[in-house]
Amino acid sequence: MIIEYIIPRLDFSAAGKASTDTKHRLTQLGLPPALIKRIAIAMYEAEMNIAIHGGGGRAEIEILPGEITSRFIDHGPGIADIELAMQEGYSTAPEEIRDMGFGAGMGLPNMKKNADELIIQSEPNKGTTVQMHFCLPAGEA
Amino acid sequence: MRANEIVQILNAEIVAGKEIADRLDIGTACGCDLMSDVIAFVKERVALLTGLTNPQVLRTADLMDIRLVIFVRGKKPSAEMIQMAQEQGIVLMKTRDSMFIACGKLYQAGIKGDSSY
Numbered sequence A: 001m002i003i004e005y006i007i008p009r010l011d012f013s014a015a016g017k018a019s020t021d022t023k024h025r026l027t028q029l030g031l032p033p034a035l036i037k038r039i040a041i042a043m044y045e046a047e048m049n050i051a052i053h054g055g056g057g058r059a060e061i062e063i064l065p066g067e068i069t070s071r072f073i074d075h076g077p078g079i080a081d082i083e084l085a086m087q088e089g090y091s092t093a094p095e096e097i098r099d100m101g102f103g104a105g106m107g108l109p110n111m112k113k114n115a116d117e118l119i120i121q122s123e124p125n126k127g128t129t130v131q132m133h134f135c136l137p138a139g140e141a
Numbered sequence B: 001m002r003a004n005e006i007v008q009i010l011n012a013e014i015v016a017g018k019e020i021a022d023r024l025d026i027g028t029a030c031g032c033d034l035m036s037d038v039i040a041f042v043k044e045r046v047a048l049l050t051g052l053t054n055p056q057v058l059r060t061a062d063l064m065d066i067r068l069v070i071f072v073r074g075k076k077p078s079a080e081m082i083q084m085a086q087e088q089g090i091v092l093m094k095t096r097d098s099m100f101i102a103c104g105k106l107y108q109a110g111i112k113g114d115s116s117y
């Protein structure tokens, strides 16, 4: 099953809906709460990054037996130095975004901590794809 | 510590979830205006103190299983936020205290928290 979400640019009342919705779906599937929390946190950070930095984009959540893969795709400015962007505290968020509660530079580190695998592909001026993989315990979903 | 005690300590007003506040038990607190920091640091039975009043605060609270959000500096949550909190079973309070004062009062009252991360 693949679920798709559109993530609008800088729409702070819509941003976060893809991850909240996925959280509820996974709860209905009966996955362990700790795993659901990890997935929801990682997805939320990726979703906010698309809304804030990526100029909007979309998310694809693929639920398979034993694994969940999420892809966050945008055609925004891209990330020039991924290694730098991964560092805790690194953020290019402008003042008005910080005033809204974002720009700690903890989003990518939070994704890395919570996903079983994180793959970032990005090209300046072409966009960014963030893929996160989660392994489910045997016999689930 | 019970959420009701926090109301006393901060001279706060409950703006959502009054009916669940007497059952809510808080172990530690996090004073923060950057949501990804909240996500990075928060553990269990946490109260979130913040000066931000946008719906992302409640999204973060929902994600992190935070059951109590305290707005400092007299900030008022919108009707939309109050409704979200009610749907999610989150208690909202507001206090006139600044972030520093509110955190200090709670610390002094015995909410010590965890300095490590």
Ligand SMILES: Nc1ncnc2c1ncn2[C@@H]1O[C@H](COP(=O)(O)OP(=O)(O)OP(=O)(O)O)[C@@H](O)[C@H]1O
Binding pocket: A045, A049, A050, A052, A053, A054, A074, A076, A077, A078, A079, A085, A086, A090, A091, A092, A093, A101, A102, A103, A104, A105, A106, A107, A108, A109, A128, B035, B036, B037
């Ligand atoms: N989809 C994206 N498109 C373009 N740049 C991005 C994207 N995602 C992240 N970045 C860049 O990587 C930096 C670090 O991202 P990260 O999520 O760790 O922190 P942040 O979004 O700035 O702050 P926080 O997530 O803590 O609110 C961003 O400031 C931005 O420069």
Ligand SMILES: [Mg+2]
Binding pocket: A045, A048, A049, A103, A106, A107, A108, B036
């Ligand atoms: Mg981010």
